[in-house]
Amino acid sequence: MESLEKIRQTRLEKLEKIRKLGINPFPAKSAKKQDVATCLKSAGKIVQTAGRVMAIRGHGGSSFMDLVDESGKIQLFFSADKLSTINRQLLTLLDTGDFIQVEGKVDKTAAGQLTIFADGFKLLTKSIRPVPATFYGLKNPETRLRKRYLDLIANPEVHDLFVKKAKFWTSVRQFLIEDGFLEVETPALELIPGGADATPFITHHNALDADYYLRISLELYQKRLLVGGFEKIFEIGKILRNEGIDTEHLQDYLQMEFYWAYADYVALIDFVEKYYRFIVKETFGSTKTKSGEIELDWGKPWEKVDYIDAFKVETGLDLSKNPKVDELLKLADKVGAKPNKKLAEGRLIDLIYKKTIRPKLIQPSLLINHPVAVSPLAKRDEKNPNIVQRIQVLAAGTEIGNGWSELNDPIDQAQRFEKQQEMRKEGDTEAQMYDHDFVEALEYGMPPAAGFGLSQRLFAVLVDKPIRETVFFPTIRGENETITLR
Numbered sequence: 001m002e003s004l005e006k007i008r009q010t011r012l013e014k015l016e017k018i019r020k021l022g023i024n025p026f027p028a029k030s031a032k033k034q035d036v037a038t039c040l041k042s043a044g045k046i047v048q049t050a051g052r053v054m055a056i057r058g059h060g061g062s063s064f065m066d067l068v069d070e071s072g073k074i075q076l077f078f079s080a081d082k083l084s085t086i087n088r089q090l091l092t093l094l095d096t097g098d099f100i101q102v103e104g105k106v107d108k109t110a111a112g113q114l115t116i117f118a119d120g121f122k123l124l125t126k127s128i129r130p131v132p133a134t135f136y137g138l139k140n141p142e143t144r145l146r147k148r149y150l151d152l153i154a155n156p157e158v159h160d161l162f163v164k165k166a167k168f169w170t171s172v173r174q175f176l177i178e179d180g181f182l183e184v185e186t187p188a189l190e191l192i193p194g195g196a197d198a199t200p201f202i203t204h205h206n207a208l209d210a211d212y213y214l215r216i217s218l219e220l221y222q223k224r225l226l227v228g229g230f231e232k233i234f235e236i237g238k239i240l241r242n243e244g245i246d247t248e249h250l251q252d253y254l255q256m257e258f259y260w261a262y263a264d265y266v267a268l269i270d271f272v273e274k275y276y277r278f279i280v281k282e283t284f285g286s287t288k289t290k291s292g293e294i295e296l297d298w299g300k301p302w303e304k305v306d307y308i309d310a311f312k313v314e315t316g317l318d319l320s321k322n323p324k325v326d327e328l329l330k331l332a333d334k335v336g337a338k339p340n341k342k343l344a345e346g347r348l349i350d351l352i353y354k355k356t357i358r359p360k361l362i363q364p365s366l367l368i369n370h371p372v373a374v375s376p377l378a379k380r381d382e383k384n385p386n387i388v389q390r391i392q393v394l395a396a397g398t399e400i401g402n403g404w405s406e407l408n409d410p411i412d413q414a415q416r417f418e419k420q421q422e423m424r425k426e427g428d429t430e431a432q433m434y435d436h437d438f439v440e441a442l443e444y445g446m447p448p449a450a451g452f453g454l455s456q457r458l459f460a461v462l463v464d465k466p467i468r469e470t471v472f473f474p475t476i477r478g479e480n481e482t483i484t485l486r
Contacts, residue, residue, distance in 0.1 A: 004129070011128050014093045018126060021089055025126035030101050037071035040114055042106045047116060049074075050101040050124060052153070053094060054131070063091060067102065067116075070159070075115040076102055087120055097127030148472050161463060164283055165470060168459045171282035172256050173236060175275055181232045181258055186221035188214060188238065192435040195219030195377065197347075198241040199429050201251075214240040218257040219377070219451065220438050223406060226261055227446045234258035239455070243430075247466040248398055248457060251475055257453040264379075264405040265389040268450050269366060272393060272401065273302055276364065280462060289462050291396040294362060303365045305394075307353070308387065310367075314356040319349065319371050320386060328352065342427040344419075346373030361394040368392075376416045376432060378404035393454070396461045403452030410442035 018025045032050040039047045051069035058064075061080040066073055080088050094100070104118040132154045144151040144158075151158050173183070191210075193200040195217025205212050218235045225233055239255045260267070280287050280298045287299035308319050315331055317323055328348040332339040337351040349371060361367070370390045372380060378388035393401030407413050417439065423431035460467040468474035 007130050008128060011095060015126050018093055021086060023090060023123060025123055027124060030124055032101060035071040036069045036074045039074050039106055039116060040072060043114060046105050048103040053096055053098045053100060056096060075113055076118055077115050078118045082119060090123060095127060097131040099125035145468060145474055146476050165459055168283045171279045175278045176234050176258055181234045184225060184233045184235050186218060186235055190215050192433050194432055194435045197430045199243055201240050201242045216241050218255060220435060222257060222259045223446060224441045226259055226449055227441045227444055231261035250467055253456040255453060255455040259449055259451045261447045261449045263450040265391055265450055268391055268403045268452055272452060290464050296363060296395055298364050305365050305367050307367055307370045310357045315352060344423045347428060350374050358394060359397040362397060364395045366391050367394055376420055377407055379407045398461060400458040400461050401454045403450060406449045406451050408442060408446040408448060410439050413442055414439050
């Protein structure tokens with residue numbers, strides 16, 4: 001097997017020969033008239049198409065090739081006696097990976113395969129490096145993610161995955177717009193990051209000579225817009241969180257959040273179920289998906305799970321009786337959460353929940369009645385001030401949506417920020433910072449409202465893949481790796 005560098009050098013030599021023939025190996029213009037899918041339906045007709053050469057098979061004075069574009073694959077046949085002198089010379093200099101334009105009649109071969117019988121062709125791009133073979137060339141998971149463009153060439157199912165992802169985000173947007181929501185855009189650079197418990201990235205603004213944070217949520221600026229008079233708004237935007245990498249977490253991902261004035265978390269319950277069913281049906285053509293061997297049915301009514309009740313059943317601890325931090329630390333150790341000894345009540349409860357309750361919620365479910373300690377931005381329940389008006393969507397043992405009746409009491413919000421600040425002083429780097437400007441905005445008055453968010457993770461659950469496989473270019477360590485060639 002030839003080395004990559006030797007193959008590359010041979011192709012560079014071919015490139016020079018092509019230039020000596022007076023042919024531009026990288027022309028700006030193509031005259032493609034039909035895609036491959038159309039050609040496959042055009043038996044008996046003359047077509048002119050273009051794409052990447054993915055296989056070359058020579059037979060004496062003739063050659064067969066496989067041509068691929070985004071719509072499909074078709075066989076080409078080149079007969080030396082039908083080509084011009086320049087095309088015959090160029091034919092010997094083609095390689096897999098090259099882009100060509102070809103014209104000719106679509107007909108069947110003796111074996112019955114639809115083929116374009118070429119009358120002529122044009123080189124559109126000369127490939128200097130060989131593309132990996134579909135079955136032999138690109139198996140290493142790290143290489144596939146680092147060089148996603150090769151993954152897309154070698155593995156058509158990866159291309160199809162991202163077509164589904166586009167449908168997913170289109171449906172996320174479509175449902176809201178049809179319901180009267182307005183799409184908005186808010187800053188990605190923030191002086192105070194907020195709206196989530198996460199460690200932010202820091203960057204420097206040269207013109208202002210000031211450090212800024214990259215946003216960890218889309219929340220607090222949208223709520224400022226509610227103060228300013230907007231009533232139904234949403235944003236789909238990039239979120240950046242400086243946290244660990246696993247099958248469910250990315251540092252750089254897409255998220256949607258909407259805010260709905262004069263609604264509460266009760267209104268969210270029916271709305272969100274309909275929303276998810278619409279997204280799943282529009283993306284997959286069905287309300288059923290798979291998680292491993294388990295079928296998830298998004299069309300059935302969702303189970304409602306009480307946070308306090310479920311916590312007591314799974315751990316024996318009654319959160320309504322305000323357990324002490326020491327008691328929560330012991331329980332966190334017991335369930336294998338490995339807690340930082342400096343964590344406060346809310347973070348410890350959340351760690352225990354993630355080890356005990358969450359993994360058991362497989363079918364689409366709604367988790368309700370969260371303790372105030374784990375929800376610093378949600379409104380307290382009027383009947384029970386120790387819990388908040390919040391819903392979480394769970395399926396396949398993970399969280400895939402979050403919403404609540406928004407806290408619009410500036411005094412309560414200020415007190416919760418103060419408690420979060422105390423947590424930061426104790427070493428909790430994910431606790432939220434005190435956003436004085438946001439509290440000031442609330443003092444001008446924000447109408448009662450519901451907010452909800454979903455992210456890239458929902459799509460990952462729907463396609464049953466680790467989340468980093470569902471983005472084109474996930475953040476990954478840069479390494480030189482060998483790509484095996486046929």
